[in-house]
Amino acid sequence: MPDRVGHDDQTGGAVKERSREKTKEPTLYSVVLLNDDYTPMQFVVDVLETLFLKSPAEAYRIMMQVHLGGRGVAGIYPWEVAETKVDTLTSQAREAGHPLQATIEDA
Numbered sequence: 001m002p003d004r005v006g007h008d009d010q011t012g013g014a015v016k017e018r019s020r021e022k023t024k025e026p027t028l029y030s031v032v033l034l035n036d037d038y039t040p041m042q043f044v045v046d047v048l049e050t051l052f053l054k055s056p057a058e059a060y061r062i063m064m065q066v067h068l069g070g071r072g073v074a075g076i077y078p079w080e081v082a083e084t085k086v087d088t089l090t091s092q093a094r095e096a097g098h099p100l101q102a103t104i105e106d107a
């Protein structure tokens with residue numbers, strides 16, 4: 001029979017610690033910006049600042065890395081966040097008439 005304070009779960013009233021599942025880190029994915037010949041450098045810097053929350057200096061560094069090397073990591077996120085970032089980036093780029101593209105890769 002349960003005691004008067006409701007400890008009927010055989011724990012003697014102890015509070016269960018978080019399980020391994022509850023504290024497991026999410027799998028992370030990189031959002032990778034790709035170079036093209038037409039998207040203005042300032043548009044890429046703006047997107048890195050406003051959507052990927054980079055500082056102006058870091059945004060410029062990443063933009064130049066993509067411009068010179070073909071690709072660069074804009075940010076690292078759980079899957080659904082990465083997907084939303086790419087969707088938003090693509091919408092903003094198309095709206096502005098730019099061909100900017102990004103892909104998602106295992107981080």
Ligand code: TYC
Nearest residue numbers: 033034035036039041066067
């Ligand atoms: N290569 C572009 C230009 O010369 C600039 C650019 C940088 C485009 C990064 C896309 O992801 C990119 N205007």
